[in-house]
Amino acid sequence: MEQSVGKIRRAFGVLRAFWAANLAEELEYRANFLASLFATMFWLGTAVLTAAVFFRQTATLGGWGFWEVVALLGVFNAVGGVVDAVLRPNVGRIVDLVRRGTLDLILSKPVDAQFHVSFRRLVVWRLSDVAFGLGLSGFALTRVDHAPGAGAIVAFLLTLGAAFAIVYALWLGLMSLAFWFVDVENLGILFDALYEAGRFPVSAYPAPIRFVLVYLLPIAWITTVPAAALTGRGGWTTALSAVFVAAASLVLTRLLWRAALRRYTSAGG
């Protein structure tokens, strides 16, 4: 017990060192902050207008009203922000590390390689997507007639945490493919293609697609479920299922990572 507490404390210490170094580096490029802020606002506006185009023709999308869909788009943007800030610059690099054999440098460090590969970098400006995304969700809630109670907020935080874990597992799983298909350099694009489906509540899709998004490619758990919790649509069963899906994804990812490392033949191999 004491040993694992020490491990966790050490991990946090390493993380702080990683990100402090990154922050110092990023602060050199402050103009990027304004550009990033502008991009955040532009894409949020685009997303809301896209929903508005659909709602010109219909009163609900899959049973969700306009502002409920906007709350979902806020979640979509927040999770997308975490992807751009943490996953793409780290996990997204795995293909390159494997191809060039520079993964050797990480494997030889006294830190867990999966941890290092996953969290070494932080593109801090993209966190504006997280802040404004959650802000948009909050604003949308003031327009929905049933305001969420404390229970809904707890369920939301729980399912949002699960969403982050699932999206992490998806990225690491996708990128682990690089160990088998070394010559595919744009695997991250596959996530972008898949994540597009997260812009709408899964109930807005025809039944076969809905099935795929819930059970095969867990996109429903990333945006629909947290947004449903926030707008008081999801029950506790769904929230707990989300936690279970997240835990299962993390375990599977760890197993896949180990299997992938066993395949890795290093730079000269």
Added chain:
Amino acid sequence: MTDSLRTWARRYGALIRAGWMVDVQYRAAIVIWLILGVAQPAITLAVWWSVAGGGDVGGFGQADFARYFFAVMLIDQATLAWDVWYIDRWIREGELNFRLARPMNPLHEAIADNIAYKGKSVVLIALVWFLIAVFWPAVRLPFEPGRLGLAALATVLAAAIRFLTSYVNGLLAFWTTRATAIAELQWGISLFLAGRIAPLSLLPPAVASVAGVLWFPYMIAFPVEILTGTLTDTGAILRGFGWQLFWLAAWAVAYHFVWTRGRRRYGAVGG
């Protein structure tokens, strides 16, 4: 005259072959880009399909949406323009230098690459569409050679316009480091004005009429509507071709302006 024509045919033959070989090398990566390309229209179609489940939406039934967005996937690939990303890199990293040393404008290399790539992606999408149509009647198009010919012509013009917008946008890298960010803004606008999110007739009339005088709908929506048979009025088709020629000329002038000014500014890496 025929001599120079033969020279150019040989040059383009070599350039297209080179572009083709590079693509073959990266075939897995290209399939992934294709998947991303069709994902957005496919998802948009899925949502419209559900919305139209309860009856027509603004004159569009489920099958109309299916045909429309299948055509969007095809025309989007046929007119795809990635040149801004390449040219931005050429300029920032000095890869433009050896291209300037060649006895030929780098524009030709870009055109040849486009022909080589689209020769594959368009055939692939058309083939997949055909196979799906065998099992799914909703996406079948009536076979009318005249209309297909017009659609092909509109698609070539659309590809030329979109190519030039992307190329000119890339050349802005002579002045700014944010050329690709400008391209992303254009893409965001094209979601609405080029007809990617919905057929233009489903947008607010004011937005649709603003779109009509810009180049966006002539890059995707116009050829799509000819191909699916939504646009049949001869006057409207002629007006559309007129706008295509206008914007093609306008972007060609913009290209000329930016290319001559930009080269004077260009100092190469370390220059």
